[in-house]
Amino acid sequence: MNATIPDLTGKIAVVTGATGGMGQFIAADLVRAGAHMVTVARDPARADALRARIGSPAASRLDVIAGDLSRRADIVAAAKTIVDRYDQIHILINNAGAHFSEHRVSADGIEMHIALDYLAAYGLTTLLDVPLRRGHARVVNVASDTLNDTRQIKLAGKPRPATLDLSGIGDLADLNPAAGFAPFEAYARAKLMTVTAGYALARDLAADGVTINALHPGIVATDIIDDLVPPLLRPVGTLIRRGMLTPAEGATSATRLATDPEIAALTGRYFNRDKESTTPPVSHDLTTQQRLLILSKAHFAC
Template sequence: MTAVSSASWSSPLWGQTALVTGAAGGMGRVIATDLARQGAAVLLVVRRAAQGKVLKREIAQATGNLEVDFLVADLSVQTSIRQLVTAVRQRHAQLHILVNNAGVHLQERQLSVDGIEMHFAVNHLAPFLLSNLLLDMMNVSAPARIVNVSSQTIADTRSLPFFGRSRPAVLDLNDLQSARNFEPGVAYGRSKLAMVMCGYVLARRLQGSGVTVNALHPGIVATDIVADVAPPLVRPFLSVIRRFLLTPEQGAASTVRLASLPELETVTGTYFVRANEQRSPESSYDVLTQERLWNASAALVGLS
């Protein structure tokens, strides 16, 4: 007997397709599960096939939605992102929701196989390239939404008060890859700031198309990145610190809300902190800097 998905026309997202990057992470799997529970066909982007198989089965069992599949990609590699887009097109004709959730935080400066600093490659250029390559699918699917998961580090590179002195992220167009002076928290904050700023550009370019672009800080969530950013002196106390942070479920809720709530369907070019609209750092609204960053990003990923 063939199993049938419990998703139906009465499900809020029935008939819609969603793509979630970083789906195997703590917040990513919750986002994907919640979207599947609302009836969407969900594509999970994971780094390893074994991860994807387990996650696909778990989400199908938890939601009764059998329209869940996975795709393997390394988002630090531009060729892999382009192959991912080809695979998405082979499975679906339309795409209604794109959640750029994947992110990386590293203590040492590393370069991707494309020769790009890893924070900038994964946290900014990956969602930049992926969003642009999928735009035609999203245009024909409109209304459609792009949700970029950012971080409080765009305003404060020491976003946890017990991790040190606060410092705002400042984008240096002459050193986007932190080649001159690398600090992990600063590089991370700059890459997330770049994602938000290019999101503003894309939102302007898509005005009136029915495709929206928004970003959010989901709150300080107890994910693996918290352990990555913690200084050595703090790490022995992480188990205690995590009790005061948001759970992945709490962090994912604002992302799912932005991706699915009907009353947010036409909101675009906006930055949220959890469920509330807020302004990102004032420097992020400089249109000339935004456009220069967009052009530099397009050159780095080979987009005209």
Template sequence: MTGPSLDSMAGRVCLVTGAGGGMGQVIVTELARRGATVVLVCRRMQAARLLRDQVTAATGNTDVHAMAADLSDQRAIRELAAAFSERHAHLHVLINNAGAHFHDRRLSVDGIELHLAVNHLSWFMLTNLLLDRLIAGAPARVVNVASDAISDTRAYRIGPRRMATIDLDDLQSERAYRPMHAYGSAKLAMVMCGYALARRLSGTGVTVNALHPGIVATGIIADSVPRALRPIAALARPFLLTPAQGARTAVHLATSPEVAHVSGAFFADLRPRRTPEPSYDTAVQERLWQASAVLTGLADQDRADTTP
């Protein structure tokens, strides 16, 4: 993998969700190559153990650990956070890489629309549950793998003064469901709550940033194409980024000294980039934060409201 210099991560504990996907595999391998203690999370334990063994063989790093959780299931997220906390007193890097795209509107076991459950609420819940470990590990970093779909989504509602806001009245796409709209809206929620989290963690030594990996040849891209068009879309695959290329920015945000003190930013192709102007509306961010806290059962504890 080409990209930033191999910054040593020896002694750093890193947790990576969505490790079984193409980009996830590259990310955990690069972190292990840099000497980090890597905890990789896949949906199934068999896949997690197989990937652990592959990463250890490729890097010589034996401090790679497998965990499993269905991140659409809030009970599984709580169990994952508890199991990690039992084994590790510190967390230095949390990469929320898990994501999914669905053609049909489906609900999670908790009754939440799956795009919202997997692409936003899973990272929101896991990160909040592990905040004590992140703060204990400071300087620490939260890296959220978002998407440029936040720029294309129709999740914005235009008001009388043409000011756009995220539609808090239909977060679960109950009134109208369009797959890419639901996906983009969930990733937009990830970015906006990431901005809110960065404010909450100011002064703690924990940074929070998000990124667009590029148009990468992954399962999400394949799933987002209507079935009838997939034979045609397959012709474009050679022109998409490889998982290794897509992982560059995530690895950069997780390891590079250049961004050690950067927080509350969005990156693409290793560089900061502004997101749509409405995403910076702090009032809407806070309303979205509270809605997310309610949906994850964290409203009563609001663990991210931490003082240094």
């Protein structure tokens, strides 16, 4: 058990992306602190590995729901299963994410960064609305500080924040098109969308004691890093990874934001590890926030 996590006996925690990378450490720490853990996994074999990491008898408090979080139907089905099984949810950590080096679209025709890095978090947060409100839940969206600077090599010049222009956008399928596709910028835009929607949802849920905050956990040596390292630096990739946080170290920032009693009342914030930080002005633009919510709601109404 992570000594910094309070006793979570009787609490229900939902964590996505819990079968690999940083997510398995988040899940294991919460379960060992007493929480009953729910996760959505595309690959049952990886869920077995998570159970082994947690160890018995704590692994008996792990509930694995089959599903691919890049697919709208699977998100809806997983949320329904969770709502049917659990009256309250106390913690939701939207940790699932990936970087795609080539343009790909989901089964629903949505660019994959938007589908997995944004819509999975938005979908679960909104579809689990009732149990989240009942549990006065703490929601943590794992983002990336690439939203503040999309340059892969930051040796000179000013930061180049991710952009989000929704004017003229009638469907989320219009975002991150194949023409002019830049993988790193597409990834950063999806993370910016998660933070932007989170600010709006935080205001809506605050009346019922639900908090929503976003987190950049630091530069963590996970599989995503292999894709994010620029080609020129890949020959020294092993050395670069040695200077990064381990997945276990990255997990501590997420579990702290989800459980620390001293920050329980904070909502609508963005943290770079344990320090509150800022996000691009567009993320605070009310018109952009509302347009994004309208487009996202329409996606799940299809």
